[in-house]
Amino acid sequence: MDETTVISCTVNGEAVEEIVPARLNLVDFLREKLDLTGSHVGCEHGVCGACTVRLDGVIVRGCLTLAAQVNGATIETIEGVTATGEVADLQEAFLARNAAQCGFCTPGMVMSAAELLTVNPDAGRAEIRDFLSGNYCRCTGYQAIIDAVETTLAGRKNGGSTT
Amino acid sequence: MPSMVSWRLRGGAQRVRYRYVHQPNWGKIPVKAPPFAYVRATSLDQVFDLKAQHGDDARILAGGQSLMAMLNLRLDAPELLIDINGLDALKGIDEDGDAVVIGGLTRHVELERSALVATHLPLIAEAMPNIAHPAIRNRGTIGGSIALADPAAELPACVVALDAEIKLVSGAGERTVKAREFFHGLYDTARNDDELVAAVRVPKSPVSRRYFFSEITPRRGDFASAGLAATVEIDGDTMSDLTLVFFGLAGRPILAARTGDAASGAALTGDIDQIIGQVHAVLDEELETQADLHSSAKMKSHLARVLTKRALTQFAAGRS
Incomplete structure (x- = not known):
């Protein structure tokens, strides 16, 4: 075969x-x-x-x-969703919150968080944690990552601004 | 734009440029799994024929969320993978009289979001978010979970608790096995190697029935150190038909029938701790737990008590 x-x-x-x-x-x-x-x-x-x-x-x-x-x-x-600008606000929030430390987990985190942004726009911190539980960050920078996703969710609700 | 933008996309290039050059030297490409052939099956008959030809050297690839990991770790070395993901006949969630029939290739995410499941199989609806992580639930299937029969898996415990039936198909025809007779031991089931889990038929749950599902894991989504799928009928204050199915405690889901029977008829009033104590006493005698990498048998017995207490407390709080 x-x-x-x-x-x-x-x-x-x-x-x-x-x-x-x-x-x-x-x-x-x-x-x-x-x-x-x-x-x-x-x-x-x-x-x-x-x-x-x-x-x-x-x-x-x-x-x-x-x-x-x-x-x-x-x-x-990650290259594709970056090029289309779909996750630009999320990436900006990651940058602002220093949610990418060594950066190894970051593309996976962004891809997972991007799905959360669409399937559960009303997610709170507990739900963000739950959704991202399948992505390891060995810098253990989880708080900053959750902050960044939370900021992005809030920004999208308020009409697209993350600042 | 943030710094994570791929360097190849800088300078306004919106078009990703790929190397299309065919590389005959596969030695340069990292591979994890041992070599195998691959067939994208287009019909069940083709699957049966291939299984007949290759026997135990062929594996069925459904969601692949356990099989691929085993292959990457080289814990398995089949000659052939038969990919059944294109077989639409095995997909879907349908009502059939007093039951819900779930096709074997139905993915976890579909069960998680199904209105039929939410209405008629609340125990399963409650269990779904506990299964691994979103990316895994997007691929994993109920048939795969049941066929593999991982001792810590959620769906085997749920189908035992709900007294479902497993429909198996092979070239020889089809047969149905009760979920309560399906799970024999560690990764050991009533399924023959040439059979597929075609569907799971789950009786619709009566509206009056109460449910509890919980598991204890080192990390959200990890394999459970202990888990409990429980259902009960409560009339006034009195419990009847208490069904307790534990998972992650031994080689297979354990239906603690004696404990359930002993608790039936008990009133969930007054000193709930006393009832819990009585149930624990029977449970301690009935349950035989086995250690795994993370927890001793003694710890698992303790966790089973904790989960039972939580279930009874929830039932007491929610009575009529």
Whole structure:
């Protein structure tokens, strides 16, 4: 049986067609083949959340999804949502609150928080914590991260300003 | 714009530029899992045929939230992955008379947001946010959770508590196994290797029934050190048909039937601590807990008592 497979998908708005090894993880495909190194590789077994990317509009673990599985799918990475400006306010809030320390978890945090901003715009601190519980920050900068998400939620409610 | 903007996007470039060059040298690409072949199944018959050909060397890939981790850690080395994610026949949540039928490929997030589940299966609705994290719930499936039967998993305990039925399909046909007879031990179930969990049929919960779901975890979303899915009927002050299903305590969900029976008929008035004490006494005799990496058997027994107390306290507070 063939240990490679052909995939054709859309990554950050661009069509991609590739032959990939069946065992290649989505996050490794994005990083190594497409040079989209914003998605990070941490624990590689679904615990840390550093590899969080969007698959057909929802966040997934890039290390628990095979590149082979995204045939026909739409992928968005931190590079994509940055380029569209979708998370500009969130990133600004991260910067203002110094919520990115070493920065390793930051892309995953932003991708997760971006989903929270859309699925639960009324989230309080407890819900933000709960939603981000699947993303490790080993600088332990959680308070600042939650502050940044809280600021962004408030800003969006008040019509887009985060300041 | 903040500093985290990719350097390649600076200078106003809105278009991400990729390397499309095909690299025949796969040695440069990091891989975690051992090599395997991959088939995107387009029909159940194709899955059955492939399982018949490859037997135990083939694994079914559903949500992959446990299987992929096992492969990355090289705890498993199948020759073939059969991806069933394209099989729409296994998806969906539907009413069927006095039951709700949940397709095996239904993702956790769908159960979490389903109005049908919220109305008719409140225990499951309450359990869902406890399952791992949002990104995992976006992929993980009920069929995968039940087929794997992780001892700390929430859905196996819920389907046991709600006395659901598991529908299994294979090339030989289909059969139904009661959830209470499905879980045999650590990752050991009534499912044969060539069978898929096609659906779970859960009886609609009576409006009068009360529910409790809680688990104790080192970190929100982690595997539970101990968990409890409980249901009860309360008439006036009197409890009946108390169903306690513990998980994370041993190899499989434990239905504490003797404890439930002993507590049935008890009135939730007066000294609630006395009732809790009586229930604890039976529970201590009935439950056999096993240590895991994080907690000793003794600690698990303690946590089971804590959860039972919380359940009875909640039931007492919410009576009629």
